[in-house]
Amino acid sequence: MFIGHFGVGFGAKKYAPVISLGYLFIAAQFLDLIWPTLLLLNVEHVVISPGITAMTPLDFTDYPVSHSLLMVAGWGILLGVISYFFLKKFKYSLIIFLCVISHWFLDLIVHRPDLPLLPAEDTIKMGFGLWDHPYLSVIIEGLIFFTGVIFYYKATKPVNKTGKYLLIFLVSFLVLIQIANILGPPPPSVTAIAWAGQLQWLFVIIAFIVDRNRISV
Numbered sequence: 001m002f003i004g005h006f007g008v009g010f011g012a013k014k015y016a017p018v019i020s021l022g023y024l025f026i027a028a029q030f031l032d033l034i035w036p037t038l039l040l041l042n043v044e045h046v047v048i049s050p051g052i053t054a055m056t057p058l059d060f061t062d063y064p065v066s067h068s069l070l071m072v073a074g075w076g077i078l079l080g081v082i083s084y085f086f087l088k089k090f091k092y093s094l095i096i097f098l099c100v101i102s103h104w105f106l107d108l109i110v111h112r113p114d115l116p117l118l119p120a121e122d123t124i125k126m127g128f129g130l131w132d133h134p135y136l137s138v139i140i141e142g143l144i145f146f147t148g149v150i151f152y153y154k155a156t157k158p159v160n161k162t163g164k165y166l167l168i169f170l171v172s173f174l175v176l177i178q179i180a181n182i183l184g185p186p187p188p189s190v191t192a193i194a195w196a197g198q199l200q201w202l203f204v205i206i207a208f209i210v211d212r213n214r215i216s217v
C-alpha cells in the first residue's frame with residue numbers, strides 16, 4: 001500500500017491539530033521510510049518477480065525489522081515516547097503510536113502472506129492478498145486516502161497561497177506516483193527500488209511546508 005498510509009497521516013491531523021502533517025506522515029509511513037535504507041544496508045531483501053501479484057511485482061522475501069508486527073509495535077512505542085518528550089500529552093503519543101501500527105494493518109489487507117508476526121525466520125506470515133484484486137484494492141486505498149485528505153482539509157485552513165496550492169500539489173503528486181507505481185514497468189533493480197523509496201522523504205518535507213502555511217481550525 002502506498003497513498004493509503006499518507007491518507008492516515010492526513011486524517012490524523014483532525015485528532016492531533018498541534019502535530020505537523022510532516023510528523024504524521026513520518027509516523028504513518030515510518031515502516032516504508034526506513035525500509036529503503038534497510039534494503040541498501042542488505043539487512044532486508046526484496047525480489048522483483050513480475051506477476052507475483054496483479055498490482056505489484058515485488059516479492060517481499062524478508063523485512064523483519066521494518067515490517068514484523070512485534071517490531072512495528074516497538075517502533076510505534078518508540079515514536080510515541082519521543083513525541084511525549086516534546087508534547088507531554090498521552091493522547092498525542094497514542095495517536096503517533098496508532099499511526100505507526102496502522103501501517104502494518106493496512107499492508108495486511110493488500111499484501112500476500114508475507115508480513116511476519118515476529119522478526120524470526122520461522123514466524124507466521126500474514127496478508128489477505130487484495131493486490132490480486134486491482135479494482136477493489138484501488139477503490140479501498142483511494143477511499144482511505146481521500147477520506148484522510150478531506151479530514152485534513154476540513155481541520156486546517158491556509159494562511160497564504162502556499163498553504164492552499166502546495167496542498168493541492170502534494171495530493172496530486174501522491175496520486176500521480178501511485179498511478180505510476182501501478183501502471184509503470186517493474187523497477188529495473190532492487191537498488192533502484194531503494195533509492196526511489198528514499199524519495200518519499202520529499203513528501204515528508206513538502207508536508208512540513210504545507211502545514212507551516214495552514215492553521216488548525
Ligand SMILES: [Zn+2]
Binds near residue numbers: 001032067103
Ligand atoms: Zn509497508
